[in-house]
Amino acid sequence: MRLFGRKKHIDEPIDEPRGPIEEEMKDLDKLTLGPESTDIPELPPDLARLKETATAEAEKITEKLEEPRILPELVEEKREVQLEEFPLKELNEKIDGELKGIKKRMRDLGNLTKLNLDSPEMIPLMELYTEYKDKLSRFIEELNSMNLIDLSSKRTFAAVYKFRACKGMSEIKREIRKIEVTCKKAGFIPTKVHEILESSAEDLVEQFLHRKSKSE
Secondary structure: OOOOOOOOOOOOOOOOOOOOHHHHHHHHHHHHHHOOOOOOOOOOHHHHHHHHHHHHHHHHHHHHOOOOOOOOOHOOOOOOOOHHOOHHHHHHHHHHHHHHHHHHHHHHHOOOOOOOOOOOOOOHHHHHHHHHHEEEEHHHHHHHHHOOHHHHOOOHHHHHHHHHHHHHHHHHHHHHHHHHHHHHHHHOOOHHHHHHHHOHHHHHHHHHHHHHHHHH
């Protein structure tokens, strides 16, 4: 039986009593560093949810910034084009009216088989030629300005109207060509109107002399 307690080894740590401050420091070390001071401790549930929400919001902002920006004025709204936007029916009515007009005025001029430069019908005939040639050009320009390809409906009706308009304009052009042939037989070429007006008198005189010499 030993009278005295076991003798402590000189290297054995001595457990000394700890005060309140030492105990709090020990608990703080366990909270921040973990039991073995190597692992990062998990956040409390509230902080973990806050971190998760903040991370998700940051990712959304990043994705938004990386998206290509499209200016509102550059975005073209696709809309349906309606047949009512194009005055095809009215154009057909105008063409039909002008076709009737040129035929009537040609009949009113009477028989033009003996037409010559001195005939009184020459000036009205040339005026008729110039007037309807300009009208035909305007009709063609108006029809070409209609973008019928983008029609969303009634495409068949549009094709019929366009077909009729072109057919009517071809009839007007046929009447214009009749005037050209008649005037050429009389010794005047209608297509030379602008050339004649722009040429000097000396040039025209020389041209007539040259033609006269060839005919003799």
